[in-house]
Amino acid sequence: MAKPCVGYLFSYEIFSKNHQSTYLRSEWEFISMADELLRLNGIYKSFAGVRALQGVDLTIERGKINCLVGENGCGKSTLIKIIAGVYKRDAGEIIINGKEYEDLHPIDAIREGIQVIYQDFSLFPNLTVAENIALNEELANGRRLVSWRNVNRIAKDALAKVEVDIPLKARVEEMSVANKQLIAIAKALRQNAQLIIMDEPTSALTEREVSTLFSVIRRLQKQHGIAFLFVSHKLNEVLEISEKMIVMRNGRVVSSGDRSEYDNARLIFEMTGRRITEKSYDFTPDLNQPPLLRVEGLSAEKVLNDIQFELRRGEIVGVTGLLGSGRTQLALALFGMLPTDNGRVYIDEEEVVITSPQDAIQHGIGYVPEDRLTEGLFLEQSISNNVVVRIIDRLRNSMGLLQTRQVKEQANYWVEALSIKTSDPELPVKTLSGGNQQRVVLAKWLASKPRLMILNGPTVGVDVGSKEELHEMIKHLAGEGMGILLISDDIPELLQTCNRILLMRRGHISEEILPKETNENELSAKLIEE
């Protein structure tokens, strides 16, 4: 076993100056052994010399809802896998239900009632709901033959505990993400779960689905005494559901304690180790210049209704609205991906017709889609290939062949300019974290020097620190004269980044709001009012 590295004690001391560390100690003394479901002492774990966990201490009590927050790469996932027995720790103690485990295997964790629901849910899309719920149990019982009656009984029983109504005979692939999650929970319950660990459970859920999930979680906690460990970086949700907070940074638990001691600002501070203060974006229009983009009466059947607005050089205009308000459709229409029935679009006061992405690109419009993984990037391809894909024509020599040196120069330039964290631009994009992938998408568009960038949810799934850096980058681009249309439902993001916000409702721009004249609460209230 590797010994804890002495060098890290130094940085630990810095953190212990924060008041919460003392709290951490005293809390342990009060927890009686009987309430303790899981205790980790000084867990260390390295991968090929990179320290992922550096002495994690953690306790989880029975029947409590815990939230584990931290930026990407802080060691959350590694920690979960150590608790689940998937990874072996290098050093430290794991005590589950009062029993110390020298060598924790996945099967031990399951027997002790620890269930992990991964982001992909580990469900079989091609099998029925009933079978998905019952399969693990049947397998664990060493059955060789399938009793369909038994399968249905198990599934019915499990879904009754969750108190949701999901058709047993339907295939899982037909289910929404929210239902898949409930199925995964039902499956976990059948295996005598004491502690359910959920990895980023809300990342693909709508607001209503999140509240259903939360009520299910609360009920299971109350009626069955099940503890939860919620891993997330959505701070507002974390603050809503949790009873106990656990914050990780750089492979350590830097702070933990009762929910009541935390608010948004403190969580951000603990996660990033610095105070993040974003200044709002100031913009004074130069009225002598024509607007960069002017949209008049833009309509598309059922989704867009008489859209009218202007956008000037250097402006960051936010577009917000609930799902279904038409905010994404507006972007798609401007980028030529959604046919419109009516309306005119002017660029520099010259009318343009955009019926395909090619047209839009020709007029200097760039679009960073919401789902960068499927629409914005070639994940298997290298970072540098992704960066130059939009300008590949410009990098050809007279023979029509690609000039590899120029490709490299471009890639290196953008990797540096957007501080994309990678050891080598030739590595595939999928090796990057979410925030860095988003930068590659940006780089790809910036390389082609667009005049108008449409950004759809640019910081979805990006953690707090990177988010701030992306915002700064967006402001910088606007400062250099690019026009930016920022589509988002992240209210703080809109207020901090935009100089104007367009609120959409049922395909129509219902209001124009100036960030200076509103605040978070007012804007969220406006967002949901009918």
Place this chain on the structure above:
Amino acid sequence: MKRLLSRNETLVAITIIGLILLIGLNNPSFFSLGNIFTLLRTSVVTGILAMGVLIVIVSGGIDVSFTAIAVFGLYVAVKLMKAYMPDAPIWVGFVIASVVGLGLGLINAFFIAQFRLPTLIVTLGTLSMFQGFLLFAIGNEIIRAVPPSMKSFARAAIVRIPMTRGTANLHPAILITIAAIIVTWLLLNYTMLGRGIYALGGSREAAERAGFNVTRIQYFIYGFVGLLSGIAGMTFGSLARQANPQDIVGTELNVIAAVVLGGAQLTGGYGTVLGTVLGVILVVIANSSLILIGVPTVWQRVVIGLIILVGTGIPAIQARRKGKRTVGLADI
């Protein structure tokens, strides 16, 4: 009702009925008992092979070497019988062919499970290897003088119905196919192993997490395909009364087409025994009966190709439409 209509099996069944009506109304001899028995006899080998291919495809793999395994099993069985036990009963031949098939199938399994190689690459390789080895090391001439037990098996019948011209014979080999169908059906639907095959095809990672022993499942799958192929090969030889090392190989795509038409998806996880049986019937009718309505033999291949394109195209387009609709809903 809607569920029934959207099922792939229903679509294939409707196509079969349409085709039968088209052929039968133009040429009533199609409905004669003699013709029906002949059709059944023609589907025997394809039917057995299709069951093996079905479970491979359900598991998310593909096997193209099964025809080489079939002919290998047949040729070795006939050669051994002739050399050492010319008077042995027919089941000895079946046992030899099955054992040989099982062995060759396990070679596939070894490469696939142990080295995690893509199944298409492995079986493309072994297809060539098995046949090459057969021709080079075991024999390349056609054995026409097969053991007497094979000859009498070829003439056997479980039902003999005298007709105006000759008799209509139902060959007992159909029982082998029926047995293969029942075994595969039970296996896929009522054993954990079978559910494991579906699970593996649905998501390999989830199958591993759930505790399925994926390596063992793969050994079983390719071994089972080998075994069925050996049996199919022996059946083919017995019906043809010869062992030709060049036979069977080249019909892989026919069998795979039957399975895919029956609703199995090449991406794995989907496919039923009923669908596959219907797929086999469709392919066999199209292959052997279009001539009854005057479609020349050369055109039959075109028709088969067309059926495959339309038959697999419609469900694919339906699936994509459905997918689009859900995306739209989430978005709006």
